[in-house]
Amino acid sequence: MKTTDYIATSIDRLPKGYIFTYADFTTEVNKKEAVIKALNRMVVSGKIAKLAKGKYYKPENTPFGNLEPNQFQVVKDLLEDDGKTIGYLTGLSIYNQLGLTTQVSNTIQIAKNEIRPMLKRDRYTIKFIKQKNTITKENVPLLQILDSIRYIKKIPDTSIASACLRLTAILKTLNEKNATSLVRLSQKYPPATRALLGALLEESGIIQFQELLQKNLNPITKYKLSGVSSVLKTAEKWNLL
Numbered sequence: 001m002k003t004t005d006y007i008a009t010s011i012d013r014l015p016k017g018y019i020f021t022y023a024d025f026t027t028e029v030n031k032k033e034a035v036i037k038a039l040n041r042m043v044v045s046g047k048i049a050k051l052a053k054g055k056y057y058k059p060e061n062t063p064f065g066n067l068e069p070n071q072f073q074v075v076k077d078l079l080e081d082d083g084k085t086i087g088y089l090t091g092l093s094i095y096n097q098l099g100l101t102t103q104v105s106n107t108i109q110i111a112k113n114e115i116r117p118m119l120k121r122d123r124y125t126i127k128f129i130k131q132k133n134t135i136t137k138e139n140v141p142l143l144q145i146l147d148s149i150r151y152i153k154k155i156p157d158t159s160i161a162s163a164c165l166r167l168t169a170i171l172k173t174l175n176e177k178n179a180t181s182l183v184r185l186s187q188k189y190p191p192a193t194r195a196l197l198g199a200l201l202e203e204s205g206i207i208q209f210q211e212l213l214q215k216n217l218n219p220i221t222k223y224k225l226s227g228v229s230s231v232l233k234t235a236e237k238w239n240l241l
Contacts, residue, residue: 003034004041011048016060017069019051019076052121071108074124078110087112088140090129090147095155100148100166103157111135111147132188142182145170149200150193152225161227164200168231171204183209191216192223199228199238214238 007025014020022035039056042048049059049066051074059066071093072079079087091109095101107125113135115128131143145167148155152163174182179201186194198213222239229235 003031004038007035007038008042008047011042011058014058016058017067017073019055019057019069019073021054021056055121068122071124074121075108075110075126078112078126085135085137085140087128088131088135088143090144091127091151092156094144095148098144098148098166098170100155100163101157111143133185139181139185142178142185145182146186146189146193146197149196150189152196159227160225161231164196164203164228164231167200168203171200171206174206179206179209183212186213187216191218191221195223195238195240196225196228199232199234199240202234202237203232 010025011020022032022039025035039048043050043056047058048056050056051069057069057073059068061067071089075089079085079089087110089108090111091107092101092103092105093108096104106123107127109127109129111129111131113131115130118128119126129147133139133143135143148163149167152160152167155163171179171182183197183201186197189197194213195217198210201207201209201213217239219239222241224241225235228240232238232240235241
């Protein structure tokens with residue numbers, strides 16, 4: 001089978017929006033330059049689209065134009081290494097996914113144990129924040145909740161009170177194992193995050209972790225969160241103002 005035919009057949013099998021590189025084909029074809037030329041010809045013909053240097057995808061056509069890949073696809077090479085999770089999406093894309101805001105952004109935030117300089121991919125700006133906990137595939141959803149609590153003041157197009165109500169609803173869905181893991185992971189977050197988590201858990205009816213969360217909090221430190229006392233009955237107990 002010719003290189004072009006092989007690549008075209010392989011691309012036909014890929015889901016729309018899936019991002020790939022020439023490396024996805026060279027193990028079979030073993031002709032890097034021929035693969036790159038074939039991919040670039042397909043870009044010109046409109047069969048595929050180019051996201052950034054060496055990165056391509058099969059666009060999904062709609063009456064309103066071509067849909068771009070989702071943000072996970074755009075940065076998946078920065079989130080996984082040989083099948084191991086090394087980072088995760090956080091920030092606006094997760095606030096939107098968790099129902100904390102309706103806004104979307106061209107800035108993609110990634111949490112990693114070792115951060116790196118900001119970079120650009122097509123219209124996206126990719127920024128990194130440091131995560132002190134070991135990142136695993138299993139704990140990513142919990143870390144995303146904790147990040148949302150930590151940066152609650154920065155969630156756009158909502159109030160702190162509304163965000164707290166939504167976070168309370170999310171916490172109520174956790175089973176005991178996940179709630180325990182959430183509290184354990186929170187120990188590497190700032191005190192203000194742990195204080196707000198304590199109040200949110202208590203509001204959610206999860207009260208068995210109060211002592212653990214409070215023992216490392218300074219009893220005279222106050223945390224300013226406008227409007228929090230209107231939706232969290234125990235805000236004052238956790239020094240939330």
